[in-house]
Amino acid sequence: MKISKVVLLTAALMLCTAHLRAQVTIIANPGVSASSISKSELRSVFTGESLRLKDGSHVKPVLLKEGTAHAAFLSGDLSMSAVSLLVCWRQKVFSGEAVMPPTFSSEAEAVAYIVKTPGAIGYITATTPHEGVKVLVLK
Amino acid sequence: MQKCVLSVLVLAGASLAAAQSADEFSKLQFHGFATQALVATSHNNFLGIDSRNVSAGWTEAALNVNDEVTDKLRVGLQLHYMRLGMFGGDNVSVDWAMGDYRFRPELGVRAGRVKIRWGLYNDTQDYDPGYMWSLLPEPIYAVDWRATDLSQNGAEVYGRIEMGGRNALQYSVYYGGYTMATTDGLMESYKEDGVNFAAPPSGKTPGFDLRWATPVEGLTVGGSLMIYTASGNLQNGTYNQPASYWPAYYAQYKYKKVFASGQYARNIEYDVITVTAQAPEVDATDGRAWFAMGGYHFTSRLQAGAYYTHYLNAQGGDNSDPANYFRDSVASARFDFSENIYLKMEGHVMKGNGVGFYDADNPNGLASRTDALMAKLGFTF
Numbered sequence: 001m002k003i004s005k006v007v008l009l010t011a012a013l014m015l016c017t018a019h020l021r022a023q024v025t026i027i028a029n030p031g032v033s034a035s036s037i038s039k040s041e042l043r044s045v046f047t048g049e050s051l052r053l054k055d056g057s058h059v060k061p062v063l064l065k066e067g068t069a070h071a072a073f074l075s076g077d078l079s080m081s082a083v084s085l086l087v088c089w090r091q092k093v094f095s096g097e098a099v100m101p102p103t104f105s106s107e108a109e110a111v112a113y114i115v116k117t118p119g120a121i122g123y124i125t126a127t128t129p130h131e132g133v134k135v136l137v138l139k
Numbered sequence: 140m141q142k143c144v145l146s147v148l149v150l151a152g153a154s155l156a157a158a159q160s161a162d163e164f165s166k167l168q169f170h171g172f173a174t175q176a177l178v179a180t181s182h183n184n185f186l187g188i189d190s191r192n193v194s195a196g197w198t199e200a201a202l203n204v205n206d207e208v209t210d211k212l213r214v215g216l217q218l219h220y221m222r223l224g225m226f227g228g229d230n231v232s233v234d235w236a237m238g239d240y241r242f243r244p245e246l247g248v249r250a251g252r253v254k255i256r257w258g259l260y261n262d263t264q265d266y267d268p269g270y271m272w273s274l275l276p277e278p279i280y281a282v283d284w285r286a287t288d289l290s291q292n293g294a295e296v297y298g299r300i301e302m303g304g305r306n307a308l309q310y311s312v313y314y315g316g317y318t319m320a321t322t323d324g325l326m327e328s329y330k331e332d333g334v335n336f337a338a339p340p341s342g343k344t345p346g347f348d349l350r351w352a353t354p355v356e357g358l359t360v361g362g363s364l365m366i367y368t369a370s371g372n373l374q375n376g377t378y379n380q381p382a383s384y385w386p387a388y389y390a391q392y393k394y395k396k397v398f399a400s401g402q403y404a405r406n407i408e409y410d411v412i413t414v415t416a417q418a419p420e421v422d423a424t425d426g427r428a429w430f431a432m433g434g435y436h437f438t439s440r441l442q443a444g445a446y447y448t449h450y451l452n453a454q455g456g457d458n459s460d461p462a463n464y465f466r467d468s469v470a471s472a473r474f475d476f477s478e479n480i481y482l483k484m485e486g487h488v489m490k491g492n493g494v495g496f497y498d499a500d501n502p503n504g505l506a507s508r509t510d511a512l513m514a515k516l517g518f519t520f
Contacts, residue, residue, distance in 0.1 A: 040305060040356050049352070052244055052301055079395040081439035083475045087269055090170065090519065094266035095254050096235045099168050099205045099213060 024072045027133040028121040029114055032057045036137040037121075042077050045121065047088045048098055062110050062122035063103040069125045077123075077138070171202040172519035174267045179513075182506035186283050186495050187324060188224035190511065196224045197515075199267060201234060213239040219265060225500060226283055226323050234265065235290055245298040253295045255288065256311035256348040257363045258387040259402055265289060268519040271434055271442050271473040273485040277495045278428035278450030278465055279387075279404050283324030291315035291344045307352040309361075314345045319369065324497065331498050332422070334412060340371025340378055346385075357394030363387045376414040383408035398444075399433035425453040434471075443472040450493050461507035464491035480518050487511040 026037055034057045037045075044050045046061045053059060063085075064070040074082055092098035102117075104110040107124040114120040115132040124130060176197035180190040188196040203217035216236035221227040237251030254262040263269050264280045274282060281288075293315015300308045318341040319325060329336065343366075350361030364387075369380040389402035406426035413419040427450070434444020448467045455463030471485040489495075489509040496505055 043356070044305075050244075050299060050301065050307060058244070081436065083439065083478055084436065086478055091263045091266055091269040093168070093170050093205065094172075094201065094203065094217065094269070095262040096203075096215065096217065096237060096239070096249070097262075099207050099215075100170070 023125045023127075024069055024077065024123050025126045025128075025130070026121070026123055026136040026138055027111065027114055027130055028059065028136055029116075029118055030132070030134045031118045032059060032121065032134060032136075034136060035134075036139050038139045039077055042138075043079075046078055047080075047085065048092050048101075058119050059121045060117065060119045061101045062114055062117075062120050063101050064107065064110060064123070065103055065105050067107065069107060069123055069128075072125075073123045166207060168205045169202070170205075170520060171200065172266070172268050172517060173200040174198070174515055174517040176273060176513055176515040178511065180509050180511040183492065183496055183509045184224075184500040185489075185509060185511055186223060187226045187327070187497055187500055189500065190224075194224070196222065198222045199265070201265070203234075211241050213241075215239075221265075221286070223283060225497075226327070227286070228322050230322060232286065232320075243298075245300050247297050248294060249297065250294040252290050252292050253313065253315065254290050255313065255344065255346065255365065256295070256297075257288075257346060257365050257385070258348075258404060259361075259389045259391055259400055261288065267515070268481065268517050271444055271483065272432075272446070272469070272471050273483045273513040273515045274469075274487070276402075276428070276430035276432070276446060276448035277467065278426070278448055278493070279402060279430060281324065281494060283495060286320030286323035287317065287325050291317045293344070305352060305354045305356055309350045309352065311348045313347070315343070316341060317344050317367070324495075327497055327499060334378065334410075335374045336378065337372040337374050340369040340380070342367055342369035342380065358390070358392050360390045362389070373412070373414070376412065376417070379411040379413070381409055381411070396436040397433075398435075399431075401429065401431040403427075403429040423454045427451050427453055440475045441472070443470075445470045450491075452493055455493075461491040461493070461505065463493055465493040465495070466490045479520055481516075483513070483515040483517070485511075485513040485515075487513070 034053045034055045037053060041053055045059055051059055074080060074085060089100050093100055102113060107128040110122045111124060111130050111133060114122050175195060177195050178188050178190040178197060179193040184190050188194045200220045201217055203215060205213065205215035207213050217234040218231050219234040220231045233252055235252050235254050237249050237253050239247060239249045241247035256262050260275060260280055264275055265285060293313060295311055295313040297311040302308060319339045321339050346365035348363040350359050352359050365385040366382050368382055371378050384407045387402055387404040391400040406424060408424040410422040411419050412422060430446055430448035432444065432446030434442055436442045446469045450465040451458060452463045457463060468488045469485060473481055473483045475481045491507060492505045
């Protein structure tokens with residue numbers, strides 16, 4: 001009996017995790033020529049390692065401060081904590097290499113910024129309205 | 140070279156002044172941090188701190204402002220405060236102050252007071268919130284000599300060249316000048332060797348760093364070389380340091396929750412000291428140091444790890460003399476209470492006293508072993 005409960009709980013957790021991951025959609029300014037992006041490219045771009053995609057597109061990451069999409073993106077796509085991501089960027093800021101990427105409290109604000117900013121790339125939940133942006137397929 | 144720094148400060152000031160509208164001011168970024176450490180040691184006082192009596196004599200803070208004027212042009216400056224026992228005092232120094240123009244990802248130029256890209260961590264070593272460690276490997280990133288090693292007044296050409304797949308080369312080539320800091324451990328070491336400067340010596344710092352982001356995700360390997368000279372007047376003669384060589388070779392692996400790195404560095408230096416009316420005396424140093432470190436993020440807030448570092452002055456003559464070597468075994472943990480506040484705890488078992496120890500605060504002589512405990516509370520934004 002105990003074993004079946006554990007199995008059920010594990011399955012529920014896995015479904016929840018899968019659900020969280022499925023919610024994240026990668027969006028970009030329509031001027032970005034790439035139509036897809038790999039997880040390693042995502043990690044590279046969103047940690048500031050490289051701001052160029054494999055097809056040559058130059059991109060500018062846009063971050064969210066918090067929320068479901070932010071949590072799912074960090075755990076599912078970047079495999080890092082919110083603190084680790086901030087540390088990554090702050091190290092660049094404090095060594096004089098970069099500025100912090102634009103960071104928004106709401107997904108609507110992020111979408112609005114990405115629509116008007118050439119090269120901008122971000123992440124939102126699939127249900128958030130995102131007219132005027134390009135959806136990148138996650139490879 | 141001070142004119143160069145001044146020019147950048149003026150440029151930064153002008154840029155800030157030009158940002159008159161609220162929208163433009165909203166683009167300005169301000170960041171900072173502050174840390175307070177508590178250090179306790181056995182046998183010897185360490186890093187110029189009265190650590191045998193449990194000391195809070197290690198405080199740091201920094202504030203920076205950045206303005207991305209255009210997509211390609213950025214200006215900014217960072218002020219840094221440090222008090223480390225008998226070093227640092229209450230001085231606030233300009234950590235960096237520069238203009239950065241990036242023509243394209245493969246080519247950019249920074250000029251002004253610029254961080255020195257050397258080894259894995261030289262340019263980021265004074266950003267405490269960036270590390271799990273309270274103290275980076277002392278033989279290579281000496282916290283008590285940092286005021287001299289961190290930045291130079293000059294220019295840096297840098298870029299990142301994508302080579303397909305995950306392959307990329309990142310380079311930095313620089314040339315500039317520096318002046319030895321008056322209030323750090325380097326100057327104290329000279330003083331304890333009987334070398335008393337009339338004014339801090341200065342010199343040139345050409346160098347480069349080249350690192351390869353390998354096809355293995357998270358794995359970077361690279362090398363650096365800094366060449367530096369120095370000259371100045373002693374109270375009783377002259378001081379000259381012909382080109383000294385400081386090469387480093389390193390590797391780093393950061394992937395998901397795991398991080399590990401290692402570095403080997405050598406420091407070959409000749410100090411020519413000429414006391415007036417006497418023959419020049421040459422003091423040679425051949426410092427060889429390495430470290431290996433690793434850690435793991437156990438939860439989103441807790442990380443822990445360990446490192447070992449080793450130093451030997453191969454010119455010291457007697458490798459068994461504690462004054463010529465230093466070995467440090469370290470275990471460390473960090474807990475982040477939030478995105479802004481963290482606590483670090485660290486233990487050290489040190490053998491030898493080739494780096495980090497001073498006669499001035501160990502007047503009864505140095506023991507060959509020192510154990511240390513450090514706690515550090517930090518705030519960053």
